[in-house]
Every structure is written in C-alpha cells, then in structure tokens.
Amino acid sequence: MTLPSDVLRTAQSATLPAPGSPEYEEAAGVFNLAAPARPDAAVTVRTVAEARAALRAADARGLPVRVHTTGHAAGARRPVDGGVLLRTRLAGGVHVDPVARTARVPAGATWGEVVAAAAPHGLAAAHGSAAGVGVVGYLLGGGVSFYGRHTGIAANSVRAVELLTADGEEVRADAAADPELLWALRGGGGGFGVVTAVEIGLFPVARVVTGGAYWSAAHARPLLAAWRDWAAGAPRRATTSLRIMNLPPVPGVPPVLAAGPVLCVDGAVLAATADEEPEARRAADALLAPLRAIAEPLLDTWALTDAAGVLDAHMDPADPVPFVGDHLLLSGLGDDTADAFLGAVGEGSGSPLAVATLRQLGGAFAEPAAGGGVLDHTDAAYAYMGSGPPFGPVTVAALEEHCARVRAALAPWDTGRTIPSLVEGAGRPQRHLDAEQTAAVDRVRARLDPRGRFTGDIAPGATSSR
Ligand SMILES: Cc1cc2nc3c(=O)[nH]c(=O)nc-3n(C[C@H](O)[C@H](O)[C@H](O)COP(=O)(O)OP(=O)(O)OC[C@H]3O[C@@H](n4cnc5c(N)ncnc54)[C@H](O)[C@@H]3O)c2cc1C
Structure with missing residues (x-):
C-alpha cells in the first residue's frame, strides 16, 4: 500500500x-x-x-x-x-444514530460518555459498572454489563471496528467487509492493531430500577441464600451482583459501611418501555423484599431512575487506585459453594480483599449471540471477582496469598474459563476460548500483524503461540 x-x-x-x-x-x-x-x-x-x-x-x-x-x-x-x-484518545466524540440505534465511539471514549450521548434518545449500551472504563478495552475483552442478562456479552453488540494495522493501513471490519476480523475482535483477546473507533448497537431504555443495598456481613448466610434463590428464576431484565466488602474509613465511603464487613446486593432491572415499568418494579421487589425482611439494610439506594443511574449503582472508584485481584467463572452456587465463598471472604475469614463479588450470569449471557464474535456466550452461572488495595498493613503478598486461598476454596466449581475483561491478574490461570477458536483467532492476528508488533497486547491465555 x-x-x-x-x-x-x-x-x-x-x-x-x-x-x-x-x-x-x-x-x-x-x-x-x-x-x-x-x-x-x-x-x-x-x-x-x-x-x-x-x-x-x-x-x-x-x-x-x-x-x-x-x-x-x-x-x-x-x-x-x-x-x-x-x-x-481519538477526537470526534460519541455520535448516536437514534434511528439505526447505533453509536460510533472513538477509541478513548469512556462508557460515561456513551451513556450521556445515548440517554437523550432513550437508548442505552451494554456498559459495565464504572463510568470511567474505556469502551474499546472493555469490548475487546468481552464486557459483562448490569444489562448483560438482557444483552449478552457486550462484545457482541459491536457492529463495526475501525483499526490501524501495524503497517499503518486503515481497515474497517463489519459484517460485509472482513467479517472474519470482526468475529476475532469481539472477544478474541486483542493484539490485532490500534482500534481507532467502534460502532455499537444500542437498545431502548425508558427507566431502570437500580442501586445497591448494604447489610452487616453478620447476615451474609441467609442473604446470600435468598439472593441465590431469587437469581435461579430471575427475569432477563434483571442483572445483579452480591459483594462482600471491607471498606476503609476514607472520604466518599459512608461511615456506616466502613464499620466492618458488609454485604451488598446491587444491579439493574430494565424497563425498555414505559409499559414495562410496573413489571420492572415487581421484579426488583421480588429480589429486594425477601432480603429486606432478613435484616434492615444499613444503606439502600435502590430506586426507579434513568439509565445514567446504573453507572452509580456499584459505587466504583472514579480516581486511580492500586489493586490486586483474581477472577473465576463458576459452574453453580449451591449451599456448599456459598459456604466456601463466605468461609474464604466473609466475616471472620480475615480476608484483606476490599471487594469479593459474585456476578449473576445466565439469561442472554448463556445464549450464543446471533452473528456474534468468537466469545459469543458463557455457560458459567456466576462470575467471581475479588480484589483489594495494597495499603498500610495489607501487602501485595498478603493479597496474592488470599487470592490463592479463595481460588482453592472455589476450585470444585471453577469452570477453568474466564472472561478477559474480568481478569484481574496477568499471571493467573485464564482461558476463554477453546483450542480451535484460539488457533482461528491466531490466524487472523497473523494476517493483520504478520510481524507480531502487537503481540504484547494479546490477553494472557488468548493465543496458542505464547
Ligand atoms: C472499577 C472497575 C470497574 C469495572 N467494571 C467492569 C464491568 O462491570 N464489567 C466488565 O466486563 N469489566 C469491568 N471492568 C474491567 C474493564 O472492563 C477492563 O479492565 C477493560 O479492559 C478496561 O478497558 P480500558 O480500555 O479502560 O482499559 P485499558 O487498560 O486501557 O485497556 C485494556 C486493554 O485493551 C486493549 N486496548 C485498549 N484500547 C485499545 C485500542 N484503542 N486499540 C487496541 N487495543 C486497545 C489493550 O490490549 C489494553 O491492554 C472494570 C474495571 C475496573 C477497574
């Protein structure tokens, strides 16, 4: 060229x-x-x-x-x-096409920018929990959203990718032009070139019931059982997580949550149209009423609100922080799994993890997306993520050691699979594709980047050559 x-x-x-x-x-x-x-x-x-x-x-x-x-x-x-x-940090800003229900997002934009651009049109995207996460890295790695049981793995909402190859050639991958590259980009593990923009599908949103409720972790056992029982029959409009949190007494953390380990249930229940609002409220009540009956929450922010509220539900840190963590995909959450989880991270466990999360999967996560990418679904029932900051007496070594303890405790339910966007440590065991898929993705990489200029950017475990 x-x-x-x-x-x-x-x-x-x-x-x-x-x-x-x-x-x-x-x-x-x-x-x-x-x-x-x-x-x-x-x-x-x-x-x-x-x-x-x-x-x-x-x-x-x-x-x-x-x-x-x-x-x-x-x-x-x-x-x-x-x-x-x-x-x-490509210029141009997020551009929404309300008729096609798509958004063109320049690389560098964050999910907060996409939500702000889409919301005035009554549209939402399959974004993650934090406004500051970059759209491109999240999507290349899969993307697990609080809308995920409705949308599936977020990578499959990508309609087109604009990419600069190692040789400086501009390439557009979509269903018509290079569908093989589009397939590999959606969850293949990266390392194809510099993505300069993505085009993503959006979906209608009228209102959302979203927020988080917090209890003392002393009530963890019955709360976890009730959440798990609700999750077994939950509608797709609802996606939630349960977290055990050890929060430090720092500005921004409500003092009531810093007094000891707390359990949080947060998430989102989607009403795509105004007509669906009563059903969304009922679904949220079916989740929250049994939990609130077990004990009075220390704090409860669940409310009917607009799409922007979903970005506040998880209360993720907005500013840079140090953290060390781990991630597993779990096959199920029986009583023995719950005992193992709480034994490793619950009250009295001595866990130094600031957050240990179980994210509800199933629904659209479990179904291969029509015309989707290489990571088009996950069979796992729950995602585990746990992390903490190496601050004060908590060292990196202590966090690493505890991550290993949790991994051992949950080993019987560990699927051996991971989702790249949820992985928290480069050195941890991880695998999200089977050998045939990995080889096919490697062939696409070899076509795009024959000199291996972007090899360092391949997610660990996502190539057969390293
Ligand atoms: C507070 C917090 C909340 C999170 N919440 C969620 C969540 O709800 N769901 C979820 O699935 N994940 C979540 N994540 C994980 C997040 O999705 C991943 O860390 C994701 O990779 C971040 O993307 P980024 O572009 O911001 O990160 P970066 O670290 O900048 O990028 C990650 C990787 O993506 C690739 N990449 C980035 N930009 C480009 C580009 N322009 N061209 C080519 N390759 C590129 C590179 O390989 C890079 O190493 C969360 C992480 C944090 C810290």
Missing part, C-alpha cells in the same frame, strides 16, 4: 515523548496504580494520522508497541516494561 505524502511527513517527523515529560506522564498513566506502565516512550494519539506516525516512529527505533486507553486493565495485562505505549 502507498501512503499519502503528508502521512509520510508526519511519520518521519514524529517524536516520541520520553520519561519525565508531561506528555509521557499523561500517556503512560494507568488506573490501576499497582501496575505502573514503564515504557521507553509514551504518546497520546488524537487522530489516525498521529497513531500512524507513532507506529512508524516505534518501527524506526525497533521498539515493540502497546496500546491502552485508561489503564483499568493494567494489572490484568502483561506489564508494559519498555517499548512504545500509545494512549488512544
């Missing part, structure tokens, strides 16, 4: 910010402070031409390339140690 002369000039004149410069610090910053990126050079790219120039400059210096957006997954991916790191 021949590049236009202005592109060549940009490429030849590109300089790559070095450690110590403000540009480097901005581009290399990560959300997970426990996994700092230490590239030789780091650059924020705001246009396709800038991204292409950065790739050329990295090539000229013979340096490997990594790509990120927010660094929420910094601890889950191979450490960035040397090479050139591109932070994608």
